Amino acid sequence: MTQTQTVMHGILLRAARHARRSQSVLLTSAAGLLAAVSLSGQTWLWHGHADLGVNYQNGVWELHIHHGSLGKFEPEEVVLSVDVIAASNTVPTGAVWSFLGSAGSPVWILPQNHDPNLLFLGLGAEELGTGVFTGDQVMLTLESVQGPGQFALYETDPFGTPQLFMNSGDGVDGNDRIPLTAGQHRHAHWAFTAPGSYQLSFVASGTLAAGGGFLASAPVAFRFEVAPVPEPGLAALLSVGAALWFWLRNRAAAGPDNGRCLGTQGSVTRLHPIQSAGIQIGPRPTCMEGPL
Numbered sequence: 001m002t003q004t005q006t007v008m009h010g011i012l013l014r015a016a017r018h019a020r021r022s023q024s025v026l027l028t029s030a031a032g033l034l035a036a037v038s039l040s041g042q043t044w045l046w047h048g049h050a051d052l053g054v055n056y057q058n059g060v061w062e063l064h065i066h067h068g069s070l071g072k073f074e075p076e077e078v079v080l081s082v083d084v085i086a087a088s089n090t091v092p093t094g095a096v097w098s099f100l101g102s103a104g105s106p107v108w109i110l111p112q113n114h115d116p117n118l119l120f121l122g123l124g125a126e127e128l129g130t131g132v133f134t135g136d137q138v139m140l141t142l143e144s145v146q147g148p149g150q151f152a153l154y155e156t157d158p159f160g161t162p163q164l165f166m167n168s169g170d171g172v173d174g175n176d177r178i179p180l181t182a183g184q185h186r187h188a189h190w191a192f193t194a195p196g197s198y199q200l201s202f203v204a205s206g207t208l209a210a211g212g213g214f215l216a217s218a219p220v221a222f223r224f225e226v227a228p229v230p231e232p233g234l235a236a237l238l239s240v241g242a243a244l245w246f247w248l249r250n251r252a253a254a255g256p257d258n259g260r261c262l263g264t265q266g267s268v269t270r271l272h273p274i275q276s277a278g279i280q281i282g283p284r285p286t287c288m289e290g291p292l
């Protein structure tokens with residue numbers, strides 16, 4: 001096998017093992033595309049608009065994922081999926097791109113602009129009230145990267161020039177960060193230099209207005225997978241179980257407050273390993289305000 005074939009073979013084997021381990025699978029379809037699959041209690045988001053959200057409320061930081069059609073997920077509930085085919089790119093020539101590796105090297109990117117074949121992932125503080133932090137600004141700082149390659153977060157201007165915010169290729173320190181503004185959100189390129197499973201941990205921070213001092217959250221981990229999308233045939237077979245899972249989850253979460261936000265969830269330091277016991281359908285300990 002060539003090196004590329006070997007890598008792909010490993011990915012496919014791993015995906016197959018995931019599928020065998022799971023007892024239930026969730027599938028939804030948006031605009032004809034597979035949007036998400038749930039394996040072993042985590043929902044893999046493949047398509048649609050999602051944002052990594054930062055909020056601070058009642059003295060508690062909350063980091064989460066909002067998906068435009070699927071709603072809100074706690075960090076440990078979700079896998080941010082990077083289609084290993086659709087996201088495949090090569091590093092352009094030019095010194096400004098050297099942070100991604102040498103020109104021509106493979107790189108997998110969730111892009112800043114919407115590509116309907118990929119998850120459209122942004123970052124935001126839309127729920128954060130104005131006047132809470134100085135300048136209405138909070139910072140999301142990369143704490144650590146675990147995975148088979150490097151990770152970089154950057155935006156490109158209208159001329160295509162990158163502005164780099166985070167890059168594990170030169171180590172991870174306090175300079176690997178992106179500012180977020182209360183009430184707003186932004187989109188960036190999420191780049192990975194090798195296929196496989198990544199755990200990115202972030203810390204949110206800000207200076208409270210009115211002399212309240214500097215505050216930082218505990219590190220919060222998010223799982224990214226640069227992997228193949230499940231084949232449509234497999235997805236179709238599993239769709240019935242998926243619909244049932246969604247119905248059960250929504251029914252459990254609705255509760256007597258009829259979907260109102262029931263409170264924040266602490267500083268979200270939990271990071272559960274992939275659960276092998278299958279889908280959890282109990283009450284969902286999540287703030288259930290509406291979708292994006």
Ligand SMILES: [Zn+2]
Pocket residue numbers: 049050051121122123185186187
């Ligand atoms: Zn967005």
